[in-house]
Amino acid sequence: MTAHPYTDLPDHRHWARAVAGPAALDPAGVDPVVRPAFHIARDARIATAGSCFAQHVARHLRRHGVMPFVTETAHPLIPEALATAWGYGEFGARYGNVYTARQLLQLMLRAFGEFRPAVDAWTLADGRWVDPFRPRAHPGGLASRQALAGDREQHFAAVRRLFAELDVFVFTLGLTETWADAADGAVYPVCPGVVAGRFDPQRHVLQNHGVDEVVADLTQFLFLLRAINPAARVVLTVSPVPLVATAEDRHVLVATTLSKSVLRVAAEQVAAATPGVAYFPSYEIITSPFSRGAYFAPDLRSVTEAGVGHVMRLFLKHYLGIDGEAPVPAPTAHVDPFLHEAQAVVQAMCDEEALGRG
Amino acid sequence: MKLLVVGHSHLDAVRASAVRHAGLWAARGLALRFVQLREPRLHSLDPTLDADDMGDALRAELARQAEGCDATLLMVGGNAHNGLGLFEHPQPFDFVAEDEPDTAPEPGRTLIPEPLLAAHLAAWDPFARPARQRARLLALVPRPLGQTDSPPPLADPQRAWASLSEAHRQSPRARQGLAPARLRLKVWRLHGRLLQQDCRRLGLPLLPAPPAALGADGGLAPACQGDDAIHANAEYGRLVLEQALA
Numbered sequence: 001m002t003a004h005p006y007t008d009l010p011d012h013r014h015w016a017r018a019v020a021g022p023a024a025l026d027p028a029g030v031d032p033v034v035r036p037a038f039h040i041a042r043d044a045r046i047a048t049a050g051s052c053f054a055q056h057v058a059r060h061l062r063r064h065g066v067m068p069f070v071t072e073t074a075h076p077l078i079p080e081a082l083a084t085a086w087g088y089g090e091f092g093a094r095y096g097n098v099y100t101a102r103q104l105l106q107l108m109l110r111a112f113g114e115f116r117p118a119v120d121a122w123t124l125a126d127g128r129w130v131d132p133f134r135p136r137a138h139p140g141g142l143a144s145r146q147a148l149a150g151d152r153e154q155h156f157a158a159v160r161r162l163f164a165e166l167d168v169f170v171f172t173l174g175l176t177e178t179w180a181d182a183a184d185g186a187v188y189p190v191c192p193g194v195v196a197g198r199f200d201p202q203r204h205v206l207q208n209h210g211v212d213e214v215v216a217d218l219t220q221f222l223f224l225l226r227a228i229n230p231a232a233r234v235v236l237t238v239s240p241v242p243l244v245a246t247a248e249d250r251h252v253l254v255a256t257t258l259s260k261s262v263l264r265v266a267a268e269q270v271a272a273a274t275p276g277v278a279y280f281p282s283y284e285i286i287t288s289p290f291s292r293g294a295y296f297a298p299d300l301r302s303v304t305e306a307g308v309g310h311v312m313r314l315f316l317k318h319y320l321g322i323d324g325e326a327p328v329p330a331p332t333a334h335v336d337p338f339l340h341e342a343q344a345v346v347q348a349m350c351d352e353e354a355l356g357r358g
Numbered sequence: 359m360k361l362l363v364v365g366h367s368h369l370d371a372v373r374a375s376a377v378r379h380a381g382l383w384a385a386r387g388l389a390l391r392f393v394q395l396r397e398p399r400l401h402s403l404d405p406t407l408d409a410d411d412m413g414d415a416l417r418a419e420l421a422r423q424a425e426g427c428d429a430t431l432l433m434v435g436g437n438a439h440n441g442l443g444l445f446e447h448p449q450p451f452d453f454v455a456e457d458e459p460d461t462a463p464e465p466g467r468t469l470i471p472e473p474l475l476a477a478h479l480a481a482w483d484p485f486a487r488p489a490r491q492r493a494r495l496l497a498l499v500p501r502p503l504g505q506t507d508s509p510p511p512l513a514d515p516q517r518a519w520a521s522l523s524e525a526h527r528q529s530p531r532a533r534q535g536l537a538p539a540r541l542r543l544k545v546w547r548l549h550g551r552l553l554q555q556d557c558r559r560l561g562l563p564l565l566p567a568p569p570a571a572l573g574a575d576g577g578l579a580p581a582c583q584g585d586d587a588i589h590a591n592a593e594y595g596r597l598v599l600e601q602a603l604a
Contacts, residue, residue, distance in 0.1 A: 147459060347437075
């Protein structure tokens with residue numbers, strides 16, 4: 001028999017040997033990462049952004065003693081639990097979920113003053129104000145546009161610093177469907193009217209980005225990123241979480257498959273064409289049949305901790321060289337000594353007041 | 359009228375008025391009794407003290423002092439804003455106050471969203487514990503007239519700094535000096551808003567700082583200044599009583 005292209009293929013190129021076989025022993029043994037595109041040092045400044053699945057990245061990095069790069073932290077006065085509830089530390093800066101490549105590009109453009117949406121504030125029913133591009137950043141809204149504008153400028157300063165100083169940017173692509181303002185193309189993370197704002201059918205239009213659009217948005221983002229940070233490397237991954245709902249007139253399962261397929265192809269094209277950009281197979285690890293659905297919760301959307309663990313174990317192993325290490329204990333929650341000391345002084349004055357009376 | 363005054367250190371302004379203006383109150387038929395919640399025998403020396411700093415000694419004292427009283431004035435807590443905003447933080451901060459929504463924050467300071475700062479202050483023990491005490495006291499005292507707001511801070515930075523003892527001026531926390539007057543006043547007003555919310559929840563009127571006690575700068579009028587940066591004097595106590603009895 002003569003040789004042919006399938007002669008002596010390495011195991012990872014055979015389904016039976018690379019997927020079915022290992023999965024029969026233990027699904028956790030399936031490892032679709034053949035060779036990482038680059039190595040990431042443990043002390044590298046790793047910034048994260050993306051859809052809800054992206055929140056797991058920062059959490060698991062911390063669990064293994066790798067501190068994500070965060071430029072927008074809460075003031076030290078604010079206790080950690082409260083800061084977390086307000087979205088501090090969830091991602092590199094407090095931009096909230098970034099679901100689409102268009103939204104990511106928009107964030108970059110806005111942070112550097114290259115794009116100013118015509119509508120930059122929405123009102124709640126009680127007249128308080130929220131940021132249309134970060135509708136969950138201020139629970140209950142803020143009292144004024146002034147307050148919103150001040151917070152936004154502080155946020156953009158943090159975003160500019162993030163992009164300028166990061167070493168690695170891990171971006172999780174989540175959606176292709178998005179709602180936009182027809183007047184200027186501004187895209188929203190959440191459809192107007194769902195969390196805040198008011199849906200205007202004359203103004204708000206559905207966009208469902210195709211491969212070319214996602215590639216163009218990612219390419220432009222990378223161009224802008226490299227202009228301010230030439231050494232920045234990027235890891236692209238696709239969220240395995242299905243759509244909550246589709247605005248297209250088709251079955252949500254069909255819409256999900258299309259969306260994820262577009263994102264997967266776009267990520268592949270950009271990674272193949274751009275040095276220093278890698279694709280990481282989170283989507284494949286979670287959705288492939290080898291796990292027999294064990295990586296999805298009963299709602300068939302949420303990813304189980306076992307699934308997240310599998311993804312992050314392989315990311316840490318292949319990209320950071322962290323393999324088999326036990327998680328590190330969570331550091332003790334930070335307590336600002338200022339409050340304790342200041343209150344001690346105030347209490348002393350109160351007690352002195354009583355002594356003076358005596 | 360027999361009025362019971364229950365609270366922490368701010369009640370000493372009213373107690374001072376009871377002494378300084380004894381003739382006035384006697385002529386008005388007002389008799390005053392006081393329960394200071396941090397008095398050692400009711401506080402640090404009481405082994406039955408619970409997590410809210412309330413024990414058997416306090417309950418007994420309240421019952422004793424409340425006997426025959428017609429009404430109660432609550433001056434519980436009221437210094438959490440000073441713990442937060444009297445001294446400049448090593449990372450100076452600012453916030454856009456709900457009652458000045460269109461006033462820009464000071465440049466160069468970390469901006470904290472006001473609702474986040476409010477959530478922190480409301481949950482912080484120097485505010486939260488007096489809030490719990492206030493709720494429990496309502497069941498132990500006769501006819502509450504209301505809870506008083508704290509006296510406003512001294513706005514004048516030099517007067518405020520001079521009013522600190524040397525020991526406090528030398529404390530590590532005073533290293534960056536006092537917070538700017540504008541911030542100290544904003545934090546005091548934020549504290550007042552949270553106090554208002556708590557009182558509303560209890561169905562208790564909040565008695566604001568008497569207008570005559572406020573200077574032109576929005577801070578405590580010099581005539582009402584107490585012996586330190588955070589307390590007021592007998593004149594302030596007189597104004598508080600006049601307001602409560604009106």
